[in-house]
Amino acid sequence: MASDSAAASAASGEPVPARRLLLLIVPALAVGVVAALVLLGVSLLADQVQDVLWETLPDALSIGRYSSLWMIVMLTATGLVTGLTIRAVPGRAGPDPATTGLVDTPLAPGVVPGLLAVTVLSLAGGVSLGPENPITAANIALACWAGRRFAPGAPGEVWLALAAAGTVGALFGTPVAAALVLSETLASRPGPGALWDRLFGPLAAGAAGALTMTLTAHPSFDLALPDYTHSDWGDLLSACVIATAGAVLGLAAVYAFPYAHRAFRALRHPVLAMTAGGLLLGLLGALGGHLTLFKGLAEVKVLAADPGGWSAGEFAVMAVVKTAALLIAATCGFRGGRIFPAVFCGVALGLCAHALVDGVPVALAVTCAALGMLLAVTRQGWLSLFTAAVLASDTALLPLLCVATLPAWLLVTGRPQMQLHADGTPLR
Structure with a gap:
């Protein structure tokens, strides 16, 4: 097929004529x-x-x-039912989620229905994880299966890139996020050929995913924060300190990650581990309040709509509780992503900083704290910077965010990642 040669040329890194790139569009x-x-x-x-x-x-x-009782009962029941479902479905709903990232090798197609089923249970039950990792894994599996069936001459890497870009574009409502994620992935796998030739197909997939989601669901990360109207040298210092604080909070979860995973694995039975994890999540929900449940995107907008509605101590509790909930959910066996709950942790921490020092603008505090938290949790620089920027949708913050990235990145680079090898040791 014509698209096979286009895909093969793009994957090999050879110069790709415009005609071949056009064949990738459909x-x-x-x-x-x-x-x-x-x-x-x-x-x-x-x-x-x-x-x-x-x-x-x-x-x-x-x-x-x-109520505290209902949160504890519901999260515990969610852990039990999700664990039983994972035990029953083909392929056990994929590998241990603590060992997977946002973009991984394709799963067998037969795993996808079970993976999607347990993802629905986690999202609905209040687990502090987002949909991004399992949905991306499912879409990659489906795209690679369809590619092998209808275009067997095309390399699997092409379908993986298209599916990942389409999913990320849909998640964020813009193909820019997809291009940024894929550019980092491609940079880690160097090869000949222009970067934009290699991004051409994924950018088209990301645009299609973003437009489809925008036209049907109108997603938005904009928190409608007060405008950032001025900047001074004090704001530059505040940005660096708050971003670094966000990175420290994220690294606390990262360093605890293998120990929490080992503790749940010591229970020896996945159903028991997930039930225990659900119980702990319910107890954390009772401590931090219902806003610390679920993936966090809707809940973070509630916080941002009323920056003065909680004290600095209450914001700090929510940030710590949500971080602990993310840690437990990601290590006990629930399927889900870490970007959305990490955003909640960062926003709560930023609002805490603003409550402590009201001279720090809300938009600056929120975006910088989210930036630092995302850098620690995802280790994706462009994605973290982009996500932080869209929370405020204010270009005046971009120079400060770029500067704040530097000390935060120096803190997280070379550290363990929030992902494990099969033997339980952390990636670096």
Whole structure:
């Protein structure tokens, strides 16, 4: 097929004529649209189940929707049911999530239904993880399976890149995020050929995924923070200190990651480990409040809408509790991503900094803390900078964010990552 030669040329790094790049557009657009629809379907289903679990059911039982008792019962039950589901589905819903990243090698297609099912359970049950890792894994598996079936001459790396870009574009509502993630991935796998030739297909897939999601669900990361109207030397110092504090909070979770994973593995039975993890998540929810549950995107907008609604101590508790919840959820066996809860941790920490020193602008504090937290958790520089920037949608903050990246990155680079090898040792 014509698209096979285009894909092969792009993957090999050889110069790719414009005609061959054009042949990538149709498969790229198709993959991007399907990736967005998978994300949208899982998100909508999870929302429906969440309404039943956290509104319909407690109302029918005359129990407070977010009472401490209900949070503990619901999270424990979510751990038990998710663990039993993982045990029953083909392929056990994929490998140990503590050993996987955002973009990994393709799973077998038969694993995908079970992976999506347990993702819905986690999202609906209040687990502090986002959809990004399992949805990306599912879309990569489906794209690679379809590529082998309909274009067997094309290298699998092309379909992996298209699916990853389509999913990231849909998650963030813009292909820019996809291009940034893939540029870092490609930079770690150097080869001949222009970078933009290699990004051409993924950028088309990311655009298709972003447009599909934007037209159907209108996602937005903008927290509607107060405008950043001025800058001075004090703000530069504040940006560096707050970003570094965010990185320290993230690194605390990173260093605890292998120990928490080892503790849950010591229970020897995945169902028992996930039930225990669910119980701990419920207890943390009771401590930090219901805003520390779920993936955190909707909840973080509640915090940002009222920066004066909580004290510095309350914001600090929420940041620490959410970080602990992310740590437990990611090590006990729940399937999910770490970007969205990390954003919540950073925003809560930034609001804490603003509450402590009200002279620090809210937008500056929130974006810099989120930047530092994301750098520690994801180790993706461009993605962290982009995510922090879109939280405020204010270009005046970009120079400060770029400068704040430097001390935070110096702190996290070379440190262990929030991902483990199969033997339980951390990646570096």
